[in-house]
Amino acid sequence: MTIRFQRLLLIIFSLIFLTFAVLLILFNSKKNLVFFYTPSELLNSNTEINDIIRIGGFVKKNSFNNLGNNQYNFIITDNKNFLSVTYTGLLPDLFKEEQGAVIQGILLKDNIVNASKVFAKHDENYMPESIKKQLENNQYWKKKYE
């Protein structure tokens, strides 16, 4: 085989493989991207029932119910709008009322989510930067956490 032919072969092989990879990426990212909202943003988004979403906000005071058998419900709020969440499973240690939490789950009705994952970050001062900005706009973020 000549060098030129070898190079051609290499390039063709790489291209085929790359196309395959790009197709995979496109196909999968369409399926596996999860959008991240605060409750207010959710209202303005064009999310449909049964979509998987992530919601960030605070757990509302006195909204937490332990239904037994690892089932819980609570309300996530950003001080303007709220969202009820039902969840089955173990809650993270740092999950508390009036603390930040991020949940991921299926939108059942307009403001009801069946969560499959609940995250409360390791640091109690933790909040994703972008969510923090949003909450600051709603005057909910306590400045002292800076």
Place this chain on the structure above:
Amino acid sequence: MISLVGFSGLLLSFLFSLVIIISYFFYNKKYLGQIFYYSIYLSFFAIIISFVSLIFAYVNSDFSNYNVFQNSHSSKPLIYKISGTWGNHEGSMLLWLVIMACYNFFFSFNKELDNDVKKLTIFFQTSLYLCFTLFVICTSNPFLLNSIEVYEGLGLNPILQDPSLAIHPPMLYIGYVGFSLILSLSLAGLIFNKINIKWIKTAKNWTLFCWSMLTGGIALGSYWAYYELGWGGWWFWDPVENVSLMPWIAGLALVHSLMMTQQEQLLKRWIVFLAILCFSLSIFGTFLVRSGILTSVHTFASDSSRGIFILILFLVVTGFSFILFIFKSEDSHKKLNLLFINKTSALVINNIVMLIACLTILLGTIYPIIIEVLTNKRISVGAPYFTSTALPILLPGFLLMSVAPALSWQTNKLPKFKSYFLVFFTMSILTLVIGYYTDFNIWGFIGITLGLIIITSSILSMYYNSIKFKSKNFFIYNNALIAHIGVGVMILGVTCSSIFQSEHNQTFVLKETKKIGGYSLTLDEIKISDKNNFQELLAIFTLSNSNLDQSVIKPGKRYYHVSKIITTEAGIYHDWFQDFYIVLGDEKEGEWNVKIYKNPLVSFIWFGIILMIFSGLIGIRKE
């Protein structure tokens, strides 16, 4: 006082490095040549003194140091006082410098290389070191003094108070930072056009060492996540995990290429490219993690000035290296001996596969940032993206791995083709039969078949090797095959633990027994005890199987007084074939919520990784 010593050490090390750079240009003068080497040693010792004094400040709980005050507490056990030194941004950057200086120091004893290449390597390595020292001094100085007098510190994040996390950062850094030496080595080789046998041998040894350490570091981190986070898994495709995986994959491609070019001196350009890529990915990962752009469970306290500094550093290092690469590298007109299927083409395919896998992970990791900048929407890319994209891409690589070491260099034939085919055939049938009797799942089938094929065909090749090279050292001759067996074992572990994992949510009252998947589990007692710096609640479970063998599992919770944080400690029963993994939830009217995972073959993952590290280190001795 001790902070002052530490800071002086840091400054001295910086100054001595400047001396190295300057004296490089006057090397041929009589005395300055000596200065060159002496300042390497001095710079090294200065940074060691600086690091030791920081450790000393931590051990002594010297809260006049701001960094100690922020991250330590006098009631912490000694080992976590020491490991707390690198459990924060500033301290870990100092560790980074120490390791960088170590590489420079030990490399200066190299006798293999030509003198000019060696000196230029040290020159480049020192320049990199200077940049990072400047970074530490300007933006992340660990020796800042506390402006007010305090008598107690704020404490180290409790989930970091763990033995495996104490060794995880140093090991990881030895890997990450080691790639800087490979980069310097490549640039030096490129400039003098001396990428010859000696160069390749040196590069191979250092790369193997870094790569093995990186493997160990990542594995320790993931082992920690497995038992400390209580999520039942060991890899979450978290951004921080991804950024460590990318240089690892690139490093793996580099290791393979270096091992191969020892036989045929080709692909030099490609090796240099990979070397540049490895360290670029390391810095890029550091940038993503330290700048706070990516949010992950590992987030360090972020500061935009640090981010910008590292970004500039990344652009300069990567830009300079790639420009040099484009202009300097010779085009070897020797042709690649590509045949339909021989070792060289297998290597080429392996490299293409790895780089594309690396690319998909990179894309998935930075995709949220791109989307946010472009559309102001926030998204998260979850684990399913990575598993369903990266795995199919890696598949051809895995398939090839089973036979590649047995392929020949020159001919198009696979020696003993029939026996390999037989292995392939019987293993597929075997898995089909197993699959028929258990839950059949296409991923499970592919994973198990691949794992078995890789293991058996590697053992077969080892057998042929042992006939062929009777007198030679068994381990050294078969080191590639041992690593491949490690991968096979790991694939088996990964497949089984993710496909056949079972999850049970249960509630237990005291003395209650429940049946879980053929085992019976009893909650014997709840024990509360006071430890050094935390209070511990342990739920003592007894697990017994049908033969009435009993073992105790102790999941629990810890309350850390200082940081007022509760952490969950998973209880794990470990044997070769499965892990019983119990996480304790909360209590309601005497009923404890408990989550139980049955994870089959998790130990195979760790065992596979140990095999890989072992063979990587052995490879250093291979001529």
